[in-house]
Amino acid sequence: MMNNKGQTLVIFIILIPVIILLFALIISIGLIYVEKNKIEDNVYYAINYYLENKDNNNIDLKVKELINKNISDISIDINKSIDSIKITVNKKINQYELKITYIGLFDTKDIIKGWMDVFK
Numbered sequence: 001m002m003n004n005k006g007q008t009l010v011i012f013i014i015l016i017p018v019i020i021l022l023f024a025l026i027i028s029i030g031l032i033y034v035e036k037n038k039i040e041d042n043v044y045y046a047i048n049y050y051l052e053n054k055d056n057n058n059i060d061l062k063v064k065e066l067i068n069k070n071i072s073d074i075s076i077d078i079n080k081s082i083d084s085i086k087i088t089v090n091k092k093i094n095q096y097e098l099k100i101t102y103i104g105l106f107d108t109k110d111i112i113k114g115w116m117d118v119f120k
Contacts, residue, residue: 047104
């Protein structure tokens with residue numbers, strides 16, 4: 001009669017690194033998702049504020065302050081045209097760079113969720 005205890009131990013030892021890497025990947029993706037949601041919420045609120053108060057002085061500075069209030073270590077790019085405002089936020093999370101863009105339309109006050117890129 002054969003004893004399978006040694007075979008099970010070898011399989012377990014081989015699978016432990018795979019399981020650890022899988023958990024690390026899940027945690028990394030989770031952190032990116034949480035930061036993405038935080039950035040999207042703040043940018044959405046800032047664009048909405050901009051659309052409501054676009055005629056105020058120093059509105060660009062106020063919008064940057066609103067976004068920076070809850071998010072640290074980001075770069076913000078605000079591009080205005082005649083009919084819209086486009087805000088792009090870049091944030092480095094671990095070894096990834098997250099780039100989120102939103103567009104607000106002045107005429108209809110609609111906010112269009114732009115795109116999101118994740119770079120390594």
